[in-house]
Amino acid sequence: MAKTTEYPVEILDTTLRDGSQTEGVSFSLEDKLRIAARLDEFGIHFIEGGFPKSNPKDREFFKKVRELGLKNSKICSFGSTRRKGYSCSKDDGIQCLIKAEPDAITIVGKSWDLHAEHVLKVSKEMNVAMIADTIGYLKKKGIFVIFDAEHFFDGYLENKKYAMETIIAASEQGADRIVLCDTNGGSLTDLVHDVTAEVVSIIGGGVGIHAHNDSELAVANTLAAVSAGATHVQGTINGLGERCGNSNLCSVIPNLMLKMKNPPFPDDNLAGLTDLANFISELANQPLNSRLPYVGKSAFTHKAGLHIDGVRKVRRANEHIIPEKVGNHTRTLISEVAGRANVLHLTARMGIDLSKKPGIVSEILEELKVLEYSGHQFEAAEGSFEILVRKKLGEYKSHFELGGFKVTVDKRRKGEMFSEATIKVKVGGQWEFTVGEGDGPVNALDNALRKALISFYPSLKEMRLTDYKVRVLDERDGTAAAVRVLIASKDNTSVWGTVGVSENVIQASWKALVESIEFKLMKDGTQPG
Numbered sequence: 001m002a003k004t005t006e007y008p009v010e011i012l013d014t015t016l017r018d019g020s021q022t023e024g025v026s027f028s029l030e031d032k033l034r035i036a037a038r039l040d041e042f043g044i045h046f047i048e049g050g051f052p053k054s055n056p057k058d059r060e061f062f063k064k065v066r067e068l069g070l071k072n073s074k075i076c077s078f079g080s081t082r083r084k085g086y087s088c089s090k091d092d093g094i095q096c097l098i099k100a101e102p103d104a105i106t107i108v109g110k111s112w113d114l115h116a117e118h119v120l121k122v123s124k125e126m127n128v129a130m131i132a133d134t135i136g137y138l139k140k141k142g143i144f145v146i147f148d149a150e151h152f153f154d155g156y157l158e159n160k161k162y163a164m165e166t167i168i169a170a171s172e173q174g175a176d177r178i179v180l181c182d183t184n185g186g187s188l189t190d191l192v193h194d195v196t197a198e199v200v201s202i203i204g205g206g207v208g209i210h211a212h213n214d215s216e217l218a219v220a221n222t223l224a225a226v227s228a229g230a231t232h233v234q235g236t237i238n239g240l241g242e243r244c245g246n247s248n249l250c251s252v253i254p255n256l257m258l259k260m261k262n263p264p265f266p267d268d269n270l271a272g273l274t275d276l277a278n279f280i281s282e283l284a285n286q287p288l289n290s291r292l293p294y295v296g297k298s299a300f301t302h303k304a305g306l307h308i309d310g311v312r313k314v315r316r317a318n319e320h321i322i323p324e325k326v327g328n329h330t331r332t333l334i335s336e337v338a339g340r341a342n343v344l345h346l347t348a349r350m351g352i353d354l355s356k357k358p359g360i361v362s363e364i365l366e367e368l369k370v371l372e373y374s375g376h377q378f379e380a381a382e383g384s385f386e387i388l389v390r391k392k393l394g395e396y397k398s399h400f401e402l403g404g405f406k407v408t409v410d411k412r413r414k415g416e417m418f419s420e421a422t423i424k425v426k427v428g429g430q431w432e433f434t435v436g437e438g439d440g441p442v443n444a445l446d447n448a449l450r451k452a453l454i455s456f457y458p459s460l461k462e463m464r465l466t467d468y469k470v471r472v473l474d475e476r477d478g479t480a481a482a483v484r485v486l487i488a489s490k491d492n493t494s495v496w497g498t499v500g501v502s503e504n505v506i507q508a509s510w511k512a513l514v515e516s517i518e519f520k521l522m523k524d525g526t527q528p529g
Helices: 029-042 056-068 092-099 113-118 124-140 152-158 160-172 189-203 218-227 249-259 267-283 305-313 340-349 358-373 382-392 441-453 458-462 475-480 505-523
Strands: 010-013 046-050 074-080 104-110 144-150 177-182 207-211 232-235 401-411 417-427 430-438 464-472 483-490 495-502
Touching: 010 249, 029 046, 029 056, 029 267, 046 056, 056 074, 074 092, 092 124, 104 124, 104 160, 113 124, 113 152, 124 144, 124 160, 144 152, 144 160, 152 160, 152 177, 152 189, 160 177, 160 189, 177 189, 177 218, 177 232, 189 207, 189 218, 207 218, 218 232, 218 249, 232 249, 249 267, 340 358, 340 382, 358 382, 382 495, 382 505, 401 441, 401 505, 417 441, 430 441, 441 505, 458 505, 464 505, 483 505, 495 505
Parallel strands: 010 046, 010 232, 046 074, 074 104, 104 144, 144 177, 177 207, 207 232
Antiparallel strands: 401 417, 417 430, 464 483, 483 495
């Protein structure tokens, strides 16, 4: 069977097909084209673009994607075997696949007799004939064909002879890849390994794996199949997919490259993995799971003092790989369980050397414990933590002084809510009084404060709030409970978080808002007015 790469394993990404079936995900045509370009840049061998028969967007994708000039990736159209009672030349689904003019075609066929007889409602013999006819027809046209043996492992367990018959029929008709699918995601790893090894011994090369994650085993099953001789791997970026998702390529690829020494492409490509994961997450309009291995924000994050101490001395003491290999980095969290090593590590990343100031470190630790006992949390509030440190060092000076503010919320006709904030601040010796409107009281306060300060500090134009979270600290206190507000902000170069705590949500929001602006001005080196 034809090889498409000099490397031992090839990757088929089905983010644009299987991944688009994720609950809450809907890629636009432009999204799909941008994703295809990034996957090609990363080095993916096959990109499954969709099912051209199913909708106009996928048909248009196959037209537009040819204009991208992809360098590394082959574009696949996806469809089923011919229908019962139709020849391939008369089956509009098959013809639609060909008209899309892809580089390869993925054909899915039933390998579980249950599906043949009770879902397709054809005889077992007819199902095999449909598989053989479809593969043979496409191969005679010179098309690269990938056969996805749907429900293969379930079919193997119930009727091994028949499941094998389906893939042998596809192989005999010249299918370039025979892909074993754990479509329901319920197979255990030992079974996947042993069955894949058996198929490889019969079929020879070109065997692939397509695993779903319903038992939290998709990545393990994919790697087990490769260990057993599979050389073609299918999955999605970030594990997107129907139900519990597909095998996550962001875990599979680094495991293949760094742990199994079965690289699908050059080592240098791997450094773009975290950026790719975040890019796909952004276009899917779903936040990237911070706990994803390799690419998640928490993947190389340390909170316990002993772990931080180990990482500072020998990185591999507490990290299974060098994070930068996958484009990620080490993070240190500050909390009430923090030790001196945490403080020293995090402040060093801020460019602050406290190694010869043990007294300051002790003061910081004590204040952290007091503040966190009162409800503050600094894990996601690096900006607030740096301000705390600068204050202890005597290096902090506020850029403005609050004279007071007032926030009003009105309910108007048609039930619409309207918020307005008035604020008085002093910069240097000059007082500024402004009014701001917003969708809510915090938004109005943010707009008013910015409006008051922007003439003094023009760099605030490039800053914006990206997230706002409110957490009730003790629900037993009801509406009198203290709340913690976390604000995330960004500018053209960085992202930071700040925190505020109070029994009054506006006051807590104000504290976090002020520190977000103060941190921006401090990091820019802006001198107080």
